[in-house]
Amino acid sequence: MKQTILLATVLGSLTCSHLFAESPNTLSLSEKMSGWELLFDGKTAENFRNYKKDTLNSGWVVKDGALVRAAGGAGDIITKQQYSAFELMLDYKISKAGNSGLMFHVTETEATPWRTGPEIQIQDNVDGHDPQKSGWLYQLYQPPGDPATGETVDATRPAGEWNQLHIRITPNQSEINMNGVRYARFKKGDDDWNKRVAASKFAKFENFGKPNSGHIALQDHGNEVAFRNIKIRDLSKDNAVKNPVSGTLELEPVLAFPNLKWANWEPVDERGRPQSIRPVVVTYAGDESGRLFVMEQHGVIYTFKNDPKVTESHVFLDLRSKVNYSDRQNEEGFLGMAFHPNFKENGEVYVYYTTVPGQISVISKFTVSKENPNQVDPNSEVEIMRIEQPFWNHNGGTLAFGPDGYLYIGLGDGGSGNDPYDNAQNLSSLLGSILRIDVNAKQDGKNYSIPADNPFIRNKEARPEIYANGLRNTWRISFDRESGALWCADVGQNLWEEINIIRKGGNYGWNMKEGTHPFGSKAANPSEVIDPIWEYDHGVGKSITGGLVYRGSKLPELVGKYIYADYVSGQIWALDYDAEKGKVNSNLAIPSPKMPIVTFGEDAEGEIYFCIVTNNGKGIYTLKKK
Numbered sequence: 001m002k003q004t005i006l007l008a009t010v011l012g013s014l015t016c017s018h019l020f021a022e023s024p025n026t027l028s029l030s031e032k033m034s035g036w037e038l039l040f041d042g043k044t045a046e047n048f049r050n051y052k053k054d055t056l057n058s059g060w061v062v063k064d065g066a067l068v069r070a071a072g073g074a075g076d077i078i079t080k081q082q083y084s085a086f087e088l089m090l091d092y093k094i095s096k097a098g099n100s101g102l103m104f105h106v107t108e109t110e111a112t113p114w115r116t117g118p119e120i121q122i123q124d125n126v127d128g129h130d131p132q133k134s135g136w137l138y139q140l141y142q143p144p145g146d147p148a149t150g151e152t153v154d155a156t157r158p159a160g161e162w163n164q165l166h167i168r169i170t171p172n173q174s175e176i177n178m179n180g181v182r183y184a185r186f187k188k189g190d191d192d193w194n195k196r197v198a199a200s201k202f203a204k205f206e207n208f209g210k211p212n213s214g215h216i217a218l219q220d221h222g223n224e225v226a227f228r229n230i231k232i233r234d235l236s237k238d239n240a241v242k243n244p245v246s247g248t249l250e251l252e253p254v255l256a257f258p259n260l261k262w263a264n265w266e267p268v269d270e271r272g273r274p275q276s277i278r279p280v281v282v283t284y285a286g287d288e289s290g291r292l293f294v295m296e297q298h299g300v301i302y303t304f305k306n307d308p309k310v311t312e313s314h315v316f317l318d319l320r321s322k323v324n325y326s327d328r329q330n331e332e333g334f335l336g337m338a339f340h341p342n343f344k345e346n347g348e349v350y351v352y353y354t355t356v357p358g359q360i361s362v363i364s365k366f367t368v369s370k371e372n373p374n375q376v377d378p379n380s381e382v383e384i385m386r387i388e389q390p391f392w393n394h395n396g397g398t399l400a401f402g403p404d405g406y407l408y409i410g411l412g413d414g415g416s417g418n419d420p421y422d423n424a425q426n427l428s429s430l431l432g433s434i435l436r437i438d439v440n441a442k443q444d445g446k447n448y449s450i451p452a453d454n455p456f457i458r459n460k461e462a463r464p465e466i467y468a469n470g471l472r473n474t475w476r477i478s479f480d481r482e483s484g485a486l487w488c489a490d491v492g493q494n495l496w497e498e499i500n501i502i503r504k505g506g507n508y509g510w511n512m513k514e515g516t517h518p519f520g521s522k523a524a525n526p527s528e529v530i531d532p533i534w535e536y537d538h539g540v541g542k543s544i545t546g547g548l549v550y551r552g553s554k555l556p557e558l559v560g561k562y563i564y565a566d567y568v569s570g571q572i573w574a575l576d577y578d579a580e581k582g583k584v585n586s587n588l589a590i591p592s593p594k595m596p597i598v599t600f601g602e603d604a605e606g607e608i609y610f611c612i613v614t615n616n617g618k619g620i621y622t623l624k625k626k
Contacts, residue, residue: 024229025229030534037231042066042228050075051112057075058071076112083169085236087169087235088167088231094163094224095159095160099221101122102122102216105117115207117215119137120137120138135176142184155180156179173185180517181520254622258308260310279613280598283339288604299353331393336398349376350399361389393415400478430465434469434502435465468505470508471510475546476599478548478600481549487501493514497540499534509529541568542566543567546564555608558623562574574587596613
């Protein structure tokens with residue numbers, strides 16, 4: 001009962017306003033740490049001047065925290081500083097039928113900025129007078145076609161609403177993102193670029209697109225347009241992005257079980273091909289047996305003694321004949337497991353897997369063999385739930401019993417990109433949500449029931465299993481064993497990775513937001529969505545691996561901190577979050593050899609483990625003091 005009260009207290013406290021986005025023209029802690037700077041503070045335009053002028057014309061004014069082209073004769077403006085490799089974010093709001101633009105690598109050698117600097121179009125796409133739409137690189141690159149409709153993607157929001165443009169310009173690759181949606185990738189000066197320039201109106205301008213550094217320009221096209229949240233990150237030194245940390249912990253990864261052998265596994269198959277071990281869950285049974293359990297994505301659960309010197313493991317459950325997994329579709333497979341809170345008495349273990357032939361997720365209950373406590377009875381399967389997936393990716397898959405005794409299930413949005421079926425915002429779909437069910441009772445012919453306080457139980461249009469929604473691809477969720485808070489790492493799409501603390505009935509914004517930033521053409525109501533407590537951009541890492549709040553005793557410097565990683569960049573961090581104040585105190589680096597971590601876990605004592613995919617069987621690590 002004490003844990004249940006703690007959970008309700010923690011989750012109920014998250015309704016306060018600190019969860020929503022920062023005020024315009026400010027930098028978040030993560031942005032500051034990773035090298036972003038403000039080009040416009042909402043008060044003065046001191047970082048801009050008119051093209052070929054020393055000052056800013058009076059037609060540009062600062063009004064209501066925005067830089068506004070408000071009167072005739074304003075003229076094109078440029079940054080006082082020049083940039084070569086950089087990232088830029090800004091919000092713009094265009095008037096009805098309005099037109100403007102953003103140019104980069106502008107030099108003051110021509111009569112107008114666009115004769116040297118490529119232009120990203122800004123306009124009202126509904127009533128605008130130009131066939132080149134917002135976010136297009138003028139006459140050069142435009143968004144791809146929508147796979148469902150064939151029509152060119154349009155992620156812009158209507159005239160009078162704020163849109164966010166994000167560009168990254170580097171010698172190796174550049175990109176344009178409109179409201180988080182990837183519009184184009186290109187490389188200035190390569191064969192494709194030169195071919196497109198030669199076929200455009202810019203071909204007659206000798207210097208067009210040739211400079212590799214220059215000013216950033218905002219265009220006066222005779223219409224009212226407003227800009228705010230203008231943020232820049234200079235990448236000119238080595239394209240490197242600062243690690244968003246406030247310090248480094250004196251810890252290091254070490255193999256947790258260096259001599260462990262996986263039962264019935266060899267590094268090569270019968271045809272001599274390499275075989276990997278993909279450990280995606282590390283957990284314990286809560287039965288005081290001193291065992292650890294590792295779920296392997298191909299379809300096997302192993303168990304072994306929780307001892308650094310252990311050499312032998314046992315196959316706890318082998319479902320390879322039922323589990324669908326391939327390296328080409330590696331977000332399917334054996335993905336989640338959780339022991340019933342009363343496992344010691346009832347022997348029940350719950351699993352989540354993709355069944356053959358694929359794109360169907362199954363959640364089932366198995367029972368341990370009465371003759372062998374190290375083996376599940378393979379014939380004891382009771383199917384709890386079956387969920388059809390429209391695509392092979394974004395399966396989520398975490399199972400976790402909460403302090404309230406209910407089973408929580410993390411589901412992705414169904415896959416592909418952009419959430420094409422809007423599953424995460426559709427309460428009649430289970431996808432893009434965290435579910436909460438009672439596996440101790442049956443209801444309406446199902447092998448589970450709905451907790452009476454589930455948030456949407458009285459909404460006839462909603463699936464009553466849903467506990468929270470608006471999530472893209474949860475990897476992973478975990479409960480803080482002390483506070484009861486439910487932590488969720490949500491893998492981003494093009495620009496942002498995020499960490500959320502989940503509360504009952506919460507909407508976490510996808511696919512209207514990615515992190516704290518707009519996504520797509522539909523605006524989210526700030527009063528109806530909850531922002532993450534932490535985010536980092538894709539200059540830092542590109543696929544978050546959620547972990548857990550450390551509650552062990554061996555590493556006191558980690559106690560109370562959320563340990564997580566990024567699979568692509570290999571960074572490991574410890575996030576210090578103050579739940580009462582609703583703010584992050586610090587994000588600390590844990591040094592590592594850039595490990596592609598796929599999962600975290602803990603043992604009965606709260607000590608932490610994490611895993612990588614391996615071809616030699618040595619993929620489970622822990623942390624120790626240097």
